[in-house]
Amino acid sequence: xxxxxxxxxxxxxxxxxxxxxxxxxxxxxxxxxxxxxxxxxxxxxxxxxxxxxxxxxxxxxxxxxxxxxxxxxxxxxxxxxxxxxxxxxxxxxxxxxxxxxxxxxxxxxxxxxxxxxxxxxxxxxxxxxxxxxxxxxxxxxxxxxxxxxxxxxxxxxxxxxxxxxxxxxxxxxxxxxxxxxxxxxxxxxxxxxxxxxxxxxxxxxxxxxxxxxxxxxxxxxxxxxxxxxxxxxxxxxxxxxxxxxxxxxxxx
Amino acid sequence: xxxxxxxxxxxxxxxxxxxxxxxxxxxxxxxxxxxxxxxxxxxxxxxxxxxxxxxxxxxxxxxxxxxxxxxxxxxxxxxxxxxxxxxxxxxxxxxxxxxxxxxxxxxxxxxxxxxxxxxxxxxxxxxxxxxxxxxxxxxxxxxxxxxxxxxxxxxxxxxxxxxxxxxxxxxxxxxxxxxxxxxxxxxxxxxxxxxxxxxxxxxxxxxxxxxxxxxxxxxxxxxxxx
Numbered sequence: 089x090x091x092x093x094x095x096x097x098x099x100x101x102x103x104x105x106x107x108x109x110x111x112x113x114x115x116x117x118x119x120x121x122x123x124x125x126x127x128x129x130x131x132x133x134x135x136x137x138x139x140x141x142x143x144x145x146x147x148x149x150x151x152x153x154x155x156x157x158x159x160x161x162x163x164x165x166x167x168x169x170x171x172x173x174x175x176x177x178x179x180x181x182x183x184x185x186x187x188x189x190x191x192x193x194x195x196x197x198x199x200x201x202x203x204x205x206x207x208x209x210x211x212x213x214x215x216x217x218x219x220x221x222x223x224x225x226x227x228x229x230x231x232x233x234x235x236x237x238x239x240x241x242x243x244x245x246x247x248x249x250x251x252x253x254x255x256x257x258x259x260x261x262x263x264x265x266x267x268x269x270x271x272x273x274x275x276x277x278x279x280x281x282x283x284x285x286x287x288x289x290x291x292x293x294x295x296x297x298x299x300x301x302x303x304x305x306x307x308x309x310x311x312x313x314x315x316x317x318x319x320x321x322x323x324x325x326x327x328x329x330x331x332x333x334x335x336x337x338x339x340x
Numbered sequence: 341x342x343x344x345x346x347x348x349x350x351x352x353x354x355x356x357x358x359x360x361x362x363x364x365x366x367x368x369x370x371x372x373x374x375x376x377x378x379x380x381x382x383x384x385x386x387x388x389x390x391x392x393x394x395x396x397x398x399x400x401x402x403x404x405x406x407x408x409x410x411x412x413x414x415x416x417x418x419x420x421x422x423x424x425x426x427x428x429x430x431x432x433x434x435x436x437x438x439x440x441x442x443x444x445x446x447x448x449x450x451x452x453x454x455x456x457x458x459x460x461x462x463x464x465x466x467x468x469x470x471x472x473x474x475x476x477x478x479x480x481x482x483x484x485x486x487x488x489x490x491x492x493x494x495x496x497x498x499x500x501x502x503x504x505x506x507x508x509x510x511x512x513x514x515x516x517x518x519x520x521x522x523x524x525x526x527x528x529x530x531x532x533x534x535x536x537x538x539x540x541x542x543x544x545x546x547x548x549x550x551x552x553x554x555x556x557x558x559x560x561x562x563x564x565x566x
Contacts, residue, residue: 101539194536205391212536245531247477276533277434277476302432 091117092125096146099135105143158210161186163286163294164195166329171198171297174322178299178315180306183209184286185221186295187229190237192222200301215243217250220271220283221296227263228285228293234260249274268320269296270311273303280307282315284323289331297323359455362562363419364408369558369565371401377554384547388534393435393547400431400439415454420447420464434532435548438472438485445471458506462496465513469493476531483529483541488552492517510560517556521549 094115099106108126112119126144129135133149158164167184175182175198185192191213199206216222216237226237238260242251250256263269271281283298298319299306306315374381374397381394404426413419421444428440449467450456456464469489478484480491495516499509524546529535534546 101542205386207386207388207390207533209533209536213538214536244477245535247473247475249477273437278432278437279434 091115091121092129095122095125095129096134096150099144099146100150105138105141105145107141107143111144154211158195161195162288162330163326167196167286167297167326170322170326170329171196174297174299174318175199176201178318180299180301180315181206182297182299183221183281184295184297185214185219185225185283187216187222187225188213190241191215192219192225192296194221195295214275215245215249217242217256218245218271218275220269220281220298220300223260223263223271224269224283224285224296224298225293227260227269228287245275246273246277248272268311268316269298270307270316272307278303280311282306282311282319284320285327286323286330287327287332291333294330297326357455357457358416358461358563360414360416360419362566363416363423364405365562365565366559367401367408367419367423368405369562370555371398371405373554373558374398374401374551377550381547381551384545384550387544388529388537388541389547390433390533392433393551396432396435397439397551400427400436403430415450415452416456417447417450417452420444420450423447434476435485435551438476438548441471441475442468442489458496458500458509462493462500462509465489465493465496478531481527482531483524483527483534483546483549484531485546485548485552487524487527487546488517488520488549488556491520492552492556506563510556510563514553514556514560517553521545521553524549 095111098111098114106114108119108122111117112122115122126135130137130147133147135144136147137144163186164184171182171184179201181200182198183194184196185194194209194212194214197209214222216226226234229237238253238257240253242253242256243249244251250259268282268284271283273279275281279300280303281298281300283296285293285296288294299315306312374394378394378398381397382391383394385391385393404423407422407426408419411419411422413422424440424443424445424447427443428436430436431439446464446468449464450460453460469486472485472489473479476484476486478486480487492513496509496513499512504512522545525544526542527546528539529537529541529546532548534541
């Protein structure tokens with residue numbers, strides 16, 4: 089099992105097509121072993137062989153597993169309608185994220201409704217301290233988990249990423265008071281994000297929803313009031329949908 | 341093409357004399373390079389970004405080149421600052437602020453001189469790199485613009501210290517930028533949107549480093565044409 093999993097991860101990382109010899113070298117396994125495992129994985133459609141090159145790549149069953157993983161997130165399935173509504177209301181990109189270890193995993197992404205080419209960020213992983221989704225979530229975690237996050241590592245993605253634990257702690261206090269997190273070019277130069285926490289039926293923070301886009305549109309000298317209001321309202325509605333109590337849904 | 345009227349170019353001058361006209365030619369040539377490579381850059385960006393780098397850079401530098409033709413600014417530094425400002429507003433994405441800052445910093449480094457030499461040019465390019473790095477916090481190996489810009493400036497500095505000719509210095513800068521851009525392919529992105537992809541960013545050449553290499557190509561050609 090372990091060796092099969094390592095083969096799948098190798099095929100999922102970067103160079104998407106690998107031959108038996110390359111895989112055997114990379115994973116330090118015998119070629120016959122790799123060959124046998126690939127045959128089994130191929131029967132289950134978890135990998136497939138390229139007929140031209142003879143190399144292997146991930147198979148269609150992996151997509152089904154990935155989708156099943158996403159669908160298992162209650163926040164994602166409940167957020168679909170809310171995220172669509174928010175995107176068309178404000179005309180910007182909307183993302184929904186959950187904390188996964190020390191990063192925010194994007195579980196849903198609605199493109200900015202302007203027909204431009206955009207890359208789907210579902211499955212992307214962003215350090216919690218560099219994005220508004222992460223800060224909106226972290227601010228409402230219990231003290232222990234919050235301390236663990238603040239203890240680092242706190243990766244720096246731009247010259248404006250906050251990586252000082254003390255400064256971050258103060259900013260999380262502010263997020264908790266305001267019920268919304270603002271990020272100004274802390275993940276990507278030129279981009280800002282406004283996000284609010286979403287709570288579940290136990291009134292625990294389940295993740296966050298927010299809009300992301302060019303800083304000059306979202307936060308020219310401070311986040312636009314109308315956007316902040318739309319994001320908070322959406323997060324409250326989504327929280328109620330998740331079964332959160334009224335107080336939790338208000339963000340505190 | 342118009343331009344210098346007398347023999348101030350590199351063919352006759354051992355110590356290169358650059359001026360406002362060189363800046364105009366550089367930006368014009370960059371715009372031409374980006375226009376020709378627009379689809380290629382966009383294709384690179386489609387793999388790990390928003391598939392708009394070629395379009396954005398083409399639009400931004402075309403705007404910068406025509407702004408310079410109409411500009412009243414007389415000094416090379418002021419023209420570079422003006423270019424940076426145009427890029428900040430017209431390129432968009434992360435490339436707008438990053439390239440915009442680099443040109444504004446480079447222009448600032450030239451102060452208000454009317455002509456300048458290779459030494460000042462390299463200092464200006466180094467200032468541009470520092471502007472990019474303070475905004476983006478990227479270092480070499482992060483799979484960004486810096487991976488082409490940093491080795492290009494370093495190669496030019498080495499060439500200047502070795503008293504190479506201006507032509508050789510510019511050529512070494514261009515070659516180092518090109519090699520730097522190519523070297524981003526096996527890297528895993530640690531900055532920018534591509535970093536969200538984690539290991540999936542491996543195996544694709546960085547579009548920003550590629551456009552930076554075009555910038556250094558254009559600089560070499562602009563000087564050769566003088």
